[in-house]
Amino acid sequence: MTWADRSMAAAAAVCLTIAMLVSCSTEPSSDDTTAAPPEGIIGALSADLKTLDFPQADDRNTQIIARLIGDSLIWQDARGQVIPRIATRWEWSEDHRTLTFHMRDDARWHDGRPVTAADVVYSAAVYSDPERAAPSVVSMFEQIASIVAVDDHTVVVSYAEALATTIRMWGEVLLPAHLADRSADAPDFVPVGCGPWKFGRWVHGERVIIEANPDYYDGVPKVPFLAFEVIRDYGLRLDALEAGKIHWAGLTPTLMREIRDDPESRKRFRIHRYELPYSYFIAWRMDGSNPFFADARVRRAMSHGIDRAGYLEKVQQGAGRPGVTYHPPPVAGFDADIEPWAFDPSKARRLLEEAGWIDTDSDGVREKNGRDFRFSLLYVAMGETTRIAEAVQAQLAAISVRMDLDPVDGAVFHQRKRARKFESLMSGFHFDLDPDPFYVLHSSQAASGFNHAGLKDDQIDAWIEEARRTFDWDARLAIYEKVQERVHQLEPVTHLFYPVSFLAVDRRIQGLETPVTGPLAYWPGAMKWRWSEQAD
């Protein structure tokens, strides 16, 4: 054996020893359901927090944390209905342009200072400042004409316009006026809220921890902390669940099936299935900029030609509901009596022929006035959307309509969408639980807003404007029924489906529910979560 052989053998022995030492694990097995439950509850976030400067947060993950450590004048219950929180009651003036909030006197910031009307005024100032708040929030608070703290616990807000939707803006968390001089850039900056959880720690890119606030006016959370591991990949979330690294997580239908099909996993986890107010749709640009979609018969033909139920069944394993109207079902006022346009290729062909689109040269594509029925679909190229687009393309080809796919990245999509450089567009919205469809249907939003199809209907505009000024809830919903029916006839958009969300939860966790708001975005939300000794 030469010196080289001896050196190599020695190096290999050293490496093996190091590997064994490093790999020694002292972690207890984490799949034992009879072991004592952990203290806190750990979930998964789909992305890291964007910032601790919460007014700037317009991403869902940061908003979740902001909402947990913060509190607001009003919030929403499990059905998405407005409920009082720090405001115990409120009154509208006769003309509904002035709103007076009466606040409780026992709400406290996490540093012990009382929450007062001055904080409400300060919060409104921050939320209406484009330098300090996210654009979507600013656009809400710009509706305020003036706001005054009458005393420590009374706030009077005046609006330029009397709109029933404005109260929802007060679901934004309050900000501490006495800490106005702090900068979120400071390395030791910690957000101070007044909610049931206090900010604990943010390990960038890894996790966020929030701790129970023992001084919260409406009870103390039943677990000492909540933590959120940042896990983008769904497969890794499933692995993390099975390894006991997290206790609940949202999963895809396919991964949910893995839990469902495995007896051991089923013993450990229960599956929650719930609908969020989300809708996938294709908007047909009907403003005359193309020769295809100005005719309602053509748009209805598109809906008849797309097999939404079939797609859900074959691709999504039934995880969803075929789309009907702009209102996803969880949103109040969803008209369940409206029947979706059935998948009926024969009817689709008939409607297209009535509209003058006929395949005269038998090349498999219809024509009219010498123009082929060939258009493009703009969408963001991701796994799910690409599958949907390809399925729709194939189905429209069967009715002799040629749809070219135009996949782009997010930034290009937003730019072309805003500039209206598309013939049709596929996207998805997460709707508020308030049923107001102003942003997606009103003609004022047709040029560059979220009314992508360019719908301009005087009757729908009038109804929407009337509903916005109607403060009686039932009367508002009655108007929206009429809107839904008329929109259904005009079909500016084919609503593909409303997806279903899945949550896998450790069976030892009690109190975790999944209403239409999701598991966290409602009162009492995570306040009720607790461990039990036995799995349910």
Add this chain to the structure above:
Amino acid sequence: MGSRSGLPFDPKVAARRLLTSAVTLVGVMVLTFVLLDTLPGNAVLNRVEDAGPHAMSDEALAQLEKRAGLDRAVHERFMHWAGSALRGDLGRSLHSRRRVGDEILSRLPATIELNLVAWALVMSFGLAIGWYSAYREGGAFDKLSGLLMLAVYALPAFWLALLLQHLLAVEWRIFPLFGRSDFGAAPSIGERLRHLVLPSIALAVNGLAFSARSIRSATLSATRSRAALFDRSAGISRPRVFFNHGVRHSLLMLVTLVGLALPGMVSGAVITETIFRWPGIGMYFVDSIRARDLPVVMGLTLIVGSLTIFGSLLSDGLAHLVDPRLRNPRRRASG
């Protein structure tokens, strides 16, 4: 780059190299800025549209874009950015509104940590395997390691990462599943190391295969040189000849690899970071480009670009230290 003054380098040539490098860096920054600016869309619009249905008039959007400086001509914006960067201010992310410096610093340590360990694995194992293969040329180890390195080099990195994770973390639970530390209080060094094992191996594997074969080739080439053959024929032992010629010569290859590795220290590894949930800069870089977050992309490009140039200069400098032929122009001329 020899010098008659006796310095290990020629000051004039060094100055020329530095100037060229500075010009190159500026060129890279200008190109990056212009290319990203040319792409459709911008970070302000993304932020507005991603928030979902709400009212944002064209005038209000234009105001937001103006506040972000997006209404100015591209050369004005670049000069503004460059001026701030020279004063140490990389600006604010258009996406999060946090300072770019803070955004990068919150992720950079994780990336450097991972890359440093991966690089150490590449160098140490690459040298050991390369040298031993060369010493035992044609033997069982050489043949086996050659096949193994070829196979490893050909493997997709993400596949290997997933395999390692599945076997060693999910099935056998020898190593942690993801992340830089476990949930809980400040991690110990042992815990940090355990978390580093799988991602650093996944990251090192392709580089290890390349470096092992490169070191082997360089070593063999040197041991077959006329000088080496002369020493052997003069009775100098094989191990000594191997060390004097093979090992020393392969250090030149090592120096080159060091120079190439330096920019990689901070450029991040998107796939590894995603699979192992490693909180580094890789995915952040990709997300920032997608989001058209110009200040962040410029900040990251400045860092990576600077390190690339520094790595190249360092590599040259070390080469001159290691190889006397490079220090002495007359010796270089005579071969």
